[in-house]
Amino acid sequence: MKPLQRSALLFVAIGLALYAGLSFGCERLLFRNGHSNALFKIATAPVADYDWVILGASHAMPLDFSDFNAYMQHETGLRIINLASPGTGSLYNRFVLASFLRAHRARNLLYVVDSFAFWSRAWNEDRFADAKLIRGTPFAPTTVKLMWDYVRDDGVSPRALLDYVAGFSKINNRDRFQRDAWEGEAQFDRVYRPSASAVTKRIAYLYPDPEAPAVLGRYLDDFARLIEIAGQHDMRIVAVKLPMLTQFRNQLPHEAAFNESLMRVLTERAVPLCDFSAELEDPKFYFDTDHLNRAGLTQLFQRRLKPLLMTSECGARPEAAIRSSSSHSAL
Amino acid sequence: MLFTSLEFFIFLPLVLAAFRIVPVAQRWAVLLFASYVFYGFWHPFNLVYLGAVTLVIYLCGRALAHSKRASLRAAVLAGGLLVVLGSLTAFKFYDFVAGEIEGANLIPHLGLPRLGVTAPAGFSFYVFSAASYLIDIYVGRLEAKQQLGSTALFVAYFPKIFAGPIERAMTFLPQLWSGLRSDPERIVLGLQLIGWGLFKKVVIADNLAQMVDHTFSIVAFAPAVELLISTYFFAFQIYCDFSGYTDIALGTSSLFGLKLMENFRRPYLSRSTAEFWGNRWHISLAHWFRDYLYIPLGGSRAGALRRAINVMIVFLVSGLWHAGLGYGVGWTFLIWGALNGAYQWAGLATRSLWRRAGEALPRVSGSATLAVLRAVITFHLIAVAWVFFRAASIHDALLVLRKIGARLSELPSLLAIYPFTVEQLTGFGLIAFLLGYEIIDERRPVFQRLAAAPVAVRWGAYYLLIFALLLLGRWQAKEFIYMQF
Numbered sequence: 001m002k003p004l005q006r007s008a009l010l011f012v013a014i015g016l017a018l019y020a021g022l023s024f025g026c027e028r029l030l031f032r033n034g035h036s037n038a039l040f041k042i043a044t045a046p047v048a049d050y051d052w053v054i055l056g057a058s059h060a061m062p063l064d065f066s067d068f069n070a071y072m073q074h075e076t077g078l079r080i081i082n083l084a085s086p087g088t089g090s091l092y093n094r095f096v097l098a099s100f101l102r103a104h105r106a107r108n109l110l111y112v113v114d115s116f117a118f119w120s121r122a123w124n125e126d127r128f129a130d131a132k133l134i135r136g137t138p139f140a141p142t143t144v145k146l147m148w149d150y151v152r153d154d155g156v157s158p159r160a161l162l163d164y165v166a167g168f169s170k171i172n173n174r175d176r177f178q179r180d181a182w183e184g185e186a187q188f189d190r191v192y193r194p195s196a197s198a199v200t201k202r203i204a205y206l207y208p209d210p211e212a213p214a215v216l217g218r219y220l221d222d223f224a225r226l227i228e229i230a231g232q233h234d235m236r237i238v239a240v241k242l243p244m245l246t247q248f249r250n251q252l253p254h255e256a257a258f259n260e261s262l263m264r265v266l267t268e269r270a271v272p273l274c275d276f277s278a279e280l281e282d283p284k285f286y287f288d289t290d291h292l293n294r295a296g297l298t299q300l301f302q303r304r305l306k307p308l309l310m311t312s313e314c315g316a317r318p319e320a321a322i323r324s325s326s327s328h329s330a331l
Numbered sequence: 332m333l334f335t336s337l338e339f340f341i342f343l344p345l346v347l348a349a350f351r352i353v354p355v356a357q358r359w360a361v362l363l364f365a366s367y368v369f370y371g372f373w374h375p376f377n378l379v380y381l382g383a384v385t386l387v388i389y390l391c392g393r394a395l396a397h398s399k400r401a402s403l404r405a406a407v408l409a410g411g412l413l414v415v416l417g418s419l420t421a422f423k424f425y426d427f428v429a430g431e432i433e434g435a436n437l438i439p440h441l442g443l444p445r446l447g448v449t450a451p452a453g454f455s456f457y458v459f460s461a462a463s464y465l466i467d468i469y470v471g472r473l474e475a476k477q478q479l480g481s482t483a484l485f486v487a488y489f490p491k492i493f494a495g496p497i498e499r500a501m502t503f504l505p506q507l508w509s510g511l512r513s514d515p516e517r518i519v520l521g522l523q524l525i526g527w528g529l530f531k532k533v534v535i536a537d538n539l540a541q542m543v544d545h546t547f548s549i550v551a552f553a554p555a556v557e558l559l560i561s562t563y564f565f566a567f568q569i570y571c572d573f574s575g576y577t578d579i580a581l582g583t584s585s586l587f588g589l590k591l592m593e594n595f596r597r598p599y600l601s602r603s604t605a606e607f608w609g610n611r612w613h614i615s616l617a618h619w620f621r622d623y624l625y626i627p628l629g630g631s632r633a634g635a636l637r638r639a640i641n642v643m644i645v646f647l648v649s650g651l652w653h654a655g656l657g658y659g660v661g662w663t664f665l666i667w668g669a670l671n672g673a674y675q676w677a678g679l680a681t682r683s684l685w686r687r688a689g690e691a692l693p694r695v696s697g698s699a700t701l702a703v704l705r706a707v708i709t710f711h712l713i714a715v716a717w718v719f720f721r722a723a724s725i726h727d728a729l730l731v732l733r734k735i736g737a738r739l740s741e742l743p744s745l746l747a748i749y750p751f752t753v754e755q756l757t758g759f760g761l762i763a764f765l766l767g768y769e770i771i772d773e774r775r776p777v778f779q780r781l782a783a784a785p786v787a788v789r790w791g792a793y794y795l796l797i798f799a800l801l802l803l804g805r806w807q808a809k810e811f812i813y814m815q816f
Binding site (some may be wrong): 172 | 334337790791794797801802803804
């Protein structure tokens with residue numbers, strides 16, 4: 001071997017060793033600052049058995065903001081883990097559920113359905129490559145294997161897997177010293193001031209390909225597979241549509257067609273759909289165009305979610321389920 | 332394909348491997364194929380534009396080489412230039428001008444047709460290279476060795492296609508004809524340049540861009556201090572973005588043993604705007620305008636008035652050429668060009684005064700303090716012009732300058748109490764590092780210093796650079812500003 005080649009090899013070897021050290025350090029840092037990432041929650045879950053696992057996109061995330069999950073657990077006496085992730089559709093949620101079920105169990109699955117997540121690959125395949133999600137996901141060989149399956153079978157970009165394995169997004173994380181919390185959590189107690197332009201912008205963001213209904217079937221199939229996986233683990237599934245302001249709800253594109261297709265999938269599999277979308281019409285219950293704030297969520301919980309969590313039924317009377325009269329503010 | 336993308340870091344070693352495997356005589360073919368893959372990666376249709384420009388200059392070049400009749404040669408040159416430069420002008424300005432004419436409402440209900448197409452990335456650059464090819468053959472500066480392959484590679488060569496340097500065929504083609512060879516020294520130099528270029532782009536430029544983009548999108552609401560900071564940041568953002576691209580281009584080309592021309596020479600150390608534009612900033616474009624516009628117009632040989640007019644023409648055309656570079660097509664670019672032309676006028680008008688003052692006070696004229704003062708003033712003049720380059724409209728640019736100007740006397744106290752964010756402090760830190768590096772580099776190139784340094788120091792510097800890229804770089808594939816037209 002020529003001296004130059006030897007030097008080059010040595011340079012690369014030292015570089016790789018330094019990279020490995022840095023990567024290890026970033027992984028440790030993740031365990032110090034991790035918070036809202038679904039895979040992080042699974043890796044650090046205090047128990048193996050849960051009564052409910054919650055999946056969905058960002059609309060389901062407030063159920064775990066601040067102390068709300070603890071509040072729900074206290075009120076119901078149930079063990080609940082919220083694995084919702086921002087901007088994620090059925091494909092990513094199936095991946096999360098599969099990760100969860102490797103070492104954990106749950107009796108019920110609450111899936112918060114959002115139509116936007118069924119209309120675009122931006123909320124499905126592409127989400128796997130999002131640096132923000134990857135950098136919050138602890139490294140585990142089993143996750144590598146699972147992600148590889150999604151690359152091979154479901155059209156997820158190999159770049160996502162490469163990034164995850166190399167740990168690049170963790171090293172290149174400019175918020176490395178901050179808590180890995182979704183930005184919405186800081187606004188949980190805020191009250192929304194209605195804005196038509198904000199709604200229009202938000203809809204345009206959530207539905208980047210409004211004229212591409214062909215993908216709906218693909219993601220409904222993914223949802224059906226998710227239901228299948230849950231069924232194989234004896235989980236009872238309940239689908240939920242969370243409240244939205246009329247101004248927002250009325251602008252959702254193709255919503256009627258979506259509802260129809262969704263109902264077909266759910267009915268075939270005997271999965272109930274609890275449609276709470278028209279439940280809270282006052283902007284004071286939201287912290288932005290479409291996310292419930294603490295007041296809204298407390299209302300919804302007392303009126304609807306609590307009975308649902310306790311009976312697994314949509315239409316249960318609130319009083320039948322209420323065991324505790326303690327309010328959230330008492331926590 | 333972007334220089335900062337994962338695809339490029341896979342593509343480059345593959346091309347280098349293929350380049351080294353094939354015999355020297357066929358290496359140009361590997362580079363040509365790679366260039367078409369590189370350029371067509373995003374939009375394969377762009378290859379049609381590239382092919383058309385190549386064919387036009389190749390055929391015109393052949394005609395020029397074989398024709399002896401002066402009138403025919405002039406007609407062929409004019410035809411070739413009309414096609415390549417005319418298409419550039421049409422792509423850049425037709426829709427904009429049509430909109431402006433309609434907007435002026437001189438003829439009620441006038442509805443002009445629109446092209447509805449924009450030129451592909453890098454068009455401004457390779458069209459200028461193509462034009463120089465034709466002119467150089469016409470005037471006899473370039474030997475008309477007619478080979479379609481080498482002409483095609485000259486136009487399409489991937490390291491330079493998106494944002495230059497605007498190469499001249501008379502320096503590029505002889506390197507091809509003599510056979511391309513890469514050696515370890517050039518590879519090391521190439522990798523150093525690529526590393527430094529990436530640092531300037533993804534660490535400095537793209538970090539500064541976050542703040543600049545935000546402030547320039549809300550100029551009406553941004554406080555004066557923030558506008559001032561963003562004006563400074565933009566001056567360094569555009570420098571690091573563009574010179575970062577150039578460094579990567581030069582470094583990549585060096586891997587293939589092909590030397591491209593220097594395009595930047597530490598421009599913010601210039602002591603006059605004439606030095607900035609003449610010798611330090613976008614040198615390949617400045618030399619293009621000098622050789623193909625300024626000198627043919629008469630240059631400085633036809634009297635002071637004519638010279639002043641020529642200078643202004645060059646800067647106005649330069650302003651027009653820059654229109655569309657990431658910030659749309661607007662009158663701001665014309666003002667940017669005019670302002671820089673006006674700086675040259677002021678420099679020409681006061682040149683003898685400064686010379687006499689220098690002769691009268693030789694100590695002062697040679698002092699380091701004056702040199703620094705001149706560099707600072709030059710930088711600020713250039714930064715003021717950059718405001719027109721960056722702002723979305725003339726109104727916005729004037730608003731930025733008015734808001735800063737109105738608070739000028741209070742700025743020191745405002746800066747003292749301004750709550751700088753971590754990002755802003757990081758930005759200033761990166762700028763200080765860059766200026767420190769360039770001051771050292773001005774005295775003796777850093778690469779030369781590194782070559783002479785012990786291995787531990789050299790490798791330490793390389794690792795620092797690599798890990799700075801990993802830790803601080805913004806790798807979300809933000810396009811280079813200058814490749815957007």
